[in-house]
Amino acid sequence: MDIKPKLVKELIEERTIDEAAREVMAKAIEDGIETVWDRLEAQQPQCGFGQLGLCCNRCAMGPCRISPFGETGPTRGVCGADANVIAARNLLDDLLVGAAAHSDHGREVVEVLLKTAEGKAQGYEIIDEEKLKAVAREYEIEVEGRSSKEIAKDLALAMLEEFGTIKNKIQFAEVRPPEKTKETWRKAGIVPRSVDREIVEAAHRVHMGVDSDYVNILLHALRTSLSDGWGGSMMATEISDVLFGTPKPVTSYVNLGVLKKDMVNIVLHGHNPVLSEMVVKAADEPELIEYAKKMGAKGINLVGMCCTGNEVLMRQGIPIAGNMLNQELAIATGAVEVMLIDYQCIFPSITKTASCYHTKVVSTSEKAKFPGAIHMEFHPENAYDTAKEIIKLAIENFPNRDPNRVKIPNKPMKMMAGFSVEALKSALGGSFKPLIDAIVEGKIRGAAGVVGCNNPKIKQDYGHITLAKELIKRDIIVLETGCAAIASGKAGLLLPEAAELAGEGLKSIVTALGVPPVLHMGSCVDCSRILVLAAELAKTLNVAISDLPVAGAAPEWYSQKAISIGAYFVASGVFTVLGLPLKVYGSKDVLNLLTEGVEGVVGGKFAIEPDPIRAAELISAHIEKKRKALGI
Ligand code: SF4
Ligand code: MSK
Numbered sequence: 001m002d003i004k005p006k007l008v009k010e011l012i013e014e015r016t017i018d019e020a021a022r023e024v025m026a027k028a029i030e031d032g033i034e035t036v037w038d039r040l041e042a043q044q045p046q047c048g049f050g051q052l053g054l055c056c057n058r059c060a061m062g063p064c065r066i067s068p069f070g071e072t073g074p075t076r077g078v079c080g081a082d083a084n085v086i087a088a089r090n091l092l093d094d095l096l097v098g099a100a101a102h103s104d105h106g107r108e109v110v111e112v113l114l115k116t117a118e119g120k121a122q123g124y125e126i127i128d129e130e131k132l133k134a135v136a137r138e139y140e141i142e143v144e145g146r147s148s149k150e151i152a153k154d155l156a157l158a159m160l161e162e163f164g165t166i167k168n169k170i171q172f173a174e175v176r177p178p179e180k181t182k183e184t185w186r187k188a189g190i191v192p193r194s195v196d197r198e199i200v201e202a203a204h205r206v207h208m209g210v211d212s213d214y215v216n217i218l219l220h221a222l223r224t225s226l227s228d229g230w231g232g233s234m235m236a237t238e239i240s241d242v243l244f245g246t247p248k249p250v251t252s253y254v255n256l257g258v259l260k261k262d263m264v265n266i267v268l269h270g271h272n273p274v275l276s277e278m279v280v281k282a283a284d285e286p287e288l289i290e291y292a293k294k295m296g297a298k299g300i301n302l303v304g305m306c307c308t309g310n311e312v313l314m315r316q317g318i319p320i321a322g323n324m325l326n327q328e329l330a331i332a333t334g335a336v337e338v339m340l341i342d343y344q345c346i347f348p349s350i351t352k353t354a355s356c357y358h359t360k361v362v363s364t365s366e367k368a369k370f371p372g373a374i375h376m377e378f379h380p381e382n383a384y385d386t387a388k389e390i391i392k393l394a395i396e397n398f399p400n401r402d403p404n405r406v407k408i409p410n411k412p413m414k415m416m417a418g419f420s421v422e423a424l425k426s427a428l429g430g431s432f433k434p435l436i437d438a439i440v441e442g443k444i445r446g447a448a449g450v451v452g453c454n455n456p457k458i459k460q461d462y463g464h465i466t467l468a469k470e471l472i473k474r475d476i477i478v479l480e481t482g483c484a485a486i487a488s489g490k491a492g493l494l495l496p497e498a499a500e501l502a503g504e505g506l507k508s509i510v511t512a513l514g515v516p517p518v519l520h521m522g523s524c525v526d527c528s529r530i531l532v533l534a535a536e537l538a539k540t541l542n543v544a545i546s547d548l549p550v551a552g553a554a555p556e557w558y559s560q561k562a563i564s565i566g567a568y569f570v571a572s573g574v575f576t577v578l579g580l581p582l583k584v585y586g587s588k589d590v591l592n593l594l595t596e597g598v599e600g601v602v603g604g605k606f607a608i609e610p611d612p613i614r615a616a617e618l619i620s621a622h623i624e625k626k627r628k629a630l631g632i
Pocket of ligand 2: 306323324345454524561562
């Protein structure tokens with residue numbers, strides 16, 4: 001690529017606020033590496049019908065497009081579907097994919113629990129027995145006088161049954177939300193009946209000639225999202241805690257500077273921790289460390305990326321190299337021996353990027369193969385051996401690194417993570433009362449869950465960081481997961497010292513507790529932790545979640561999973577601000593229902609606001625409105 005130096009500087013400043021990423025991006029441009037930003041540019045102008053949600057390509061009579069200008073063009077597709085039906089159906093289609101991704105991830109974690117209980121999984125054990133028992137009790141499973149393995153087996157089977165249950169209920173959605181929130185679901189007819197059923201039914205409804213009423217389609221979208229948030233995702237979180245430990249506050253480092261010049265670097269990228277946890281364990285094997293030394297390295301350096309990174313950061317303190325838009329740049333440092341991938345948010349072009357360096361991409365899931373990757377399939381039965389094999393492969397690749405092509409930024413940022421609901425409660429002295437008191441007194445005005453991805457349409461991390469800073473300034477505590485949390489880590493907001501940026505009230509509380517004003521609560525599936533926390537607070541106050549002074553936001557979302565998360569926040573009663581539009585602007589009715597009408601049904605609604613400062617104002621106004629209604 002032949003770009004003038006001044007233009008390179010402008011370009012990288014336009015693309016990201018992450019200083020370490022800027023350094024490596026300059027190198028990537030010099031190396032002629034194509035990145036996600038180049039591909040976005042090559043796609044311009046993107047299709048307006050698609051952006052408005054007015055394009056339908058679901059059957060062979062189409063593709064069809066609806067005129068956004070009324071009668072001047074077609075107002076119906078070949079089958080007769082109008083803008084409302086097409087936009088609502090497209091949204092449900094996206095959402096069901098996101099819910100399926102989360103829930104299928106959840107199912108795999110529960111399957112590992114089952115195999116562990118049966119003694120068939122290699123390298124796994126039940127680390128958090130207390131949590132196992134607590135969750136088992138919620139599932140009405142006998143725990144007294146029984147071994148962990150017996151309890152785990154019953155729990156795993158009970159959860160797996162719920163993916164296709166005919167009981168018409170999901171246990172977490174029964175026992176965890178406040179009664180008043182469940183009542184709104186019952187009235188709206190959106191109580192989730194089983195995890196798979198809602199997803200399959202959503203896929204059925206979007207077929208031509210099935211659901212043709214946009215209101216009915218959107219109600220089912222809410223129900224499907226609830227089966228994710230209070231079902232599949234919640235199972236993923238809770239059972240990962242049982243198997244690998246419930247997170248506790250931990251200090252680590254973040255940004256591309258966590259890669260090490262003199263060590264074998266392995267990047268753990270994707271979403272599911274089941275194999276990565278084994279890699280973390282195996283990396284301590286003395287024979288492997290010796291082998292790395294024999295091959296000329298000082299040791300083995302594991303780092304995370306995206307949500308697999310968040311999982312091993314939260315529980316094991318493994319440093320994290322970055323969020324979604326950092327994946328190609330990690331390879332462009334020239335210092336990555338293996339990029340280990342499971343699934344979700346991995347660019348299909350990652351092997352092409354790797355082919356420009358010595359990096360080997362190792363795919364591990366039968367359902368996510370990448371041409372050009374080395375496929376070493378993960379099975380719980382031999383997970384530990386597979387993990388060791390992958391580490392060996394990385395070690396053997398170390399001598400292939402070209403030291404002249406290595407550039408690693410040298411300022412990793414310190415961060416604190418590990419704020420599970422349990423950790424938060426214990427930091428508060430064993431009960432949420434001090435937090436509720438601080439909210440009632442007004443020292444903390446409320447809480448906002450800021451979650452979701454990066455999207456190259458927004459300067460990387462700008463939306464997350466601006467919003468988080470604006471919120472803490474207004475004494476709103478920020479709870480984060482996913483790429484949002486990684487962004488905050490890179491910007492120093494996950495340090496207790498960031499309290500200096502908070503308003504006086506919030507500052508006094510977090511300083512007394514020794515925690516940051518922005519709390520890292522985990523990966524995307526761990527948005528379920530935010531639901532659990534909201535439910536706990538609402539139950540303590542005997543109100544619905546929609547009565548709480550809380551809000552949600554996804555300033556830089558890109559993924560269908562983020563649509564599902566946003567929808568289950570809304571369906572649970574949370575006002576949720578998106579920084580990029582949902583693709584429904586071609587239908588005023590659909591847009592109005594999502595941003596207004598739905599509030600009367602479930603108590604939550606969406607707002608679309610690309611400006612993070614304005615988004616903070618909306619959240620703050622909402623929180624003040626809820627405080628007033630509560631009389632605090
Ligand atoms: Fe066109 Fe209807 Fe087929 Fe969609 S379902 S492609 S609108 S004919
Ligand atoms: S990794 S879903 S880009 S948060 Fe969970 Fe990040 Fe979004 Fe993927």
